[in-house]
Amino acid sequence: MEPNTGESSAFLGFIRLAMTLPQTTAEAVKGKYACWKASQFLIKDRRPLGWRESSAHSIRDQLERLLSDRSRVGDGMFGKDERTPLLPEDRHIVEQIRESVLEANRSNITRTKAYYDCYREYPELHWSFLAHMVSRNAGWNMTDLKGGLLSDVVTDPLREDMYQMLERSNALIFLDAYPQLLLYIHSRKLGRSLFHLLPEFRVSAFMRPFWERFWIERDSALLAVGLIINEQNYIEGRVIRNSYFQKNILDSPVFALHGRFQMNQVIFPMLVEPQATVQNSAAHQQEPSSLADEPAAETDGSDEACSSGCRGMVGLILEHFSNLEERIGFGKALYAILFGYKDVLAGVQSFAAETEHRGSRQEYWPKLFTSNKKAALNSAQESQELLKSEWLPQDKRLYSPTLNEVWQDMPYEPVTRYDWFKSKKAIDQVARPKRPILIEMTHAHRYAIQKTALTHDAERAVTKTAEKVH
Structure with a gap:
């Protein structure tokens, strides 16, 4: 009788899951309308992106000549003459930068902070703020692997592989980009260009x-x-x-499921209420560093867009992570969202200034997530809990740990020297970013969490059936 009882319980679990699908679908439709409505408000006040087409044309010409030189002298000799003997003061700067990179490249937490520190000091470095926010997302994705929803869905080997891929991408981008940012900072302080030193850091x-x-x-x-x-x-x-990553991650069913369910999201939480930013639009004509000091708008528990402290979020969904052209277009679109709309920039700036990055999703949605594992929800019906109300009770929130709790710093191996720039495709991509129109992501993000919860609950039901049968 016992196996039959277990099978019956698991079957009832599947029935309960199936019964939630109409409500989940209805929520998705309602969310799309809410996204459209909120986006129309957020995109009203645009910031000039400051794109100079004449400068872009000049750079494209220079890059064309570089490619021509490369084909003439061959890959083996290309760029070798750029590394000339260093002056003592330049050698000292190179060593300083290398030490700074080594120190800041310890983990996602230290990298994310380093990007923001560069941007706060030199707000013309727009990319550094974009990198800061994208790096926050990388940290959240890393902790998701050991959070309340994915921990039952992803096997231990796949979890380790996915973390290594996320960590390696985060670390390699930092290893390449951070020395460039520091060279600019040193150039500003010395009042002279130091970009002849880029080859010392193996920059393309x-x-x-x-x-x-x-x-x-x-x-x-x-x-x-x-x-x-x-x-x-x-x-x-x-x-x-x-x-290795192709075989074990990018071709895995779990990774494909993420793309199919549109869970490959990059989100930018906002703190400043849009109405407040409109009133201060004159201040937004300045470089964004002035926005970081604005106080965050207070919220009440009835705010349907977001939880306490957060006033919604913007972002995009990356459909095909493996596609290089799509990732580049995605990055340009994220930049246009962040720096193309006044209210968005103000809100994200305030979030970054007020919220320390530790890797837990509690940072932006404390009414859905908690970093306290003992107080977190541990149920086989987590999707049903999410459907009951907009937010979860204090003792039924989803577990989202901080990064240092669940992952240790991972040393990286030396990077081999090679210059990726061998094709005209990259030159063609030097074009003005286009501002997306549908940018509000609050409901879409919650819907993705709902779908993850459904997958989690289904996996629990399957596991329970297997345990009863054996």
């Missing part, structure tokens, strides 16, 4: 025209586009095309 020849133009014109959007193209190409060969 692709980036030098961008930095030299930026030193003269401070075209933040053009530099950001250059860095987006560079960093995605940088990890393409080192991570995305890595045979």
